[in-house]
Amino acid sequence: MKQITHMAPGAIKTVRSLLDDRAVRSVFIVADRTAYEKSGAKIYIESALQGRVQVIFDDFAPNPKYVDVIRGVKFWHTHPCDIMIAIGGGSAIDMAKLIGICGTHRGQYREFLTGEIPIRDKAAPLIAIPTTAGTGSEATHFAVVYVAEQKYSVAHANVLPDYAIIDPNLTANLPPSITAHTGLDALSQAVESLWSVNATAQSRGFASEALTLVLDNLEAAVHRPTPDVRANMCRAAYLSGKAINISKTTAPHAISYTLTSQFGVPHGLAVALTLGAVLIYNNGVTSGDCWHPQGVAQVQKDIRYINRLIGVASSEEARKHIDDLISAIGCPTRLRQVGVDTDADLETLVQNVNTERLKNNPRALSQFELRQILREIY
DSSP: OEEEESSSTTGGHHHHHHHTTTTEEEEEEEEEEHHHHHHHHHHHHHTTTTSSSSEEEOOOSSSSSSHHHHHHHHHHHHHOOOOOEEESSHHHHHHHHHHHHTOOOOHHHHHHHSSSSSSOOOOOOOOEEEEESOOOGGOEEEEEEEEEEEEEEEEEESSSSSSSEEEEEGTOOOOOHHHHHHHHHHHHHHHHHHTTTOOOOOHHHHHHHHHHHHHHHOOOOHSSSSSHHHHHHHHHHHHHHHHHHHHHHHHHHHHHHHHHHHHOOOEEEEOOOOHHHHHHHEEEEETTTTTTTOOOOHHHHHHHHHHHHHTTHHHHHHHHHHHHHHHTTTTOOSSSGTOOOSSHHHHHEEEEOHHHHHHSBOOOOHHHHHHHHHHHHH
């Protein structure tokens, strides 16, 4: 499915014509209520929905959980509509995606979300309107859901939103902390995409531009935001999403999910905490532990390319630059600073690493090596 994307200041104003063109009579909104109101999206959406039936589902927590999805699906079955609009960060967009693929069925939802039953279709077309600059969920064909604290990535062509409306003006009121955390997600997605075993020329193009934009704009977006800086971060987020939509994410994401689900660390920060350490680890790849189909030389080439994009000559310098950026935007760089402060906590991370994402890493990572990485950043 080809996605239609509108990216520009004021892009949200195109929603009315989009709905008119499709002769939409009813709209199912999945929204982070705070983001919906504080971003300014509500004013434009309510104007676009005049004369149409609208319902809003906002009864879900950050990082979609199975019980939230089921609640949303039941609400959909009670209020089916012509089209669905997701407004908010990655959680709202993922929630809409999940309701969409489950909404065509009644029952066996757990099996759909855990991959035991294949996805076939979705309940309605989806318009994704991000109010943060980070996750890139508006550009991906997968969604994250936690079932009994275990993370699953639901992937299918029908999960991709039909429309992405990316309006940098909607990020103007973001608090610095959310700007920082979501921006770190875009940073990590770009870097991971570049070294992923699934990387292609196209994904590398998306990831390269995304990484450059984040490096040039994230600190300013947190401390000295301007309309241009906000626009650049929105583009970076979208491109990082386009990149991982092809390459998928790797070890830092694999480790991050338990940091989020069991220690409450915001997703973008949870990923970035291990990014520099994994970069160093991947740089040490050998023929005996290389998972990349093109071999050790390709991994080393990818790491050198990442270093050049960052503007340094070595992986050690690249790691320092990443950690310095994380610190500069007011975020911690050590696990003990986010509540991972015992051996038992470290072991929880080791035992619950997401093996699906780990397989995309260019260098094999055993539990022993993972413990070493985590102890190094403890």
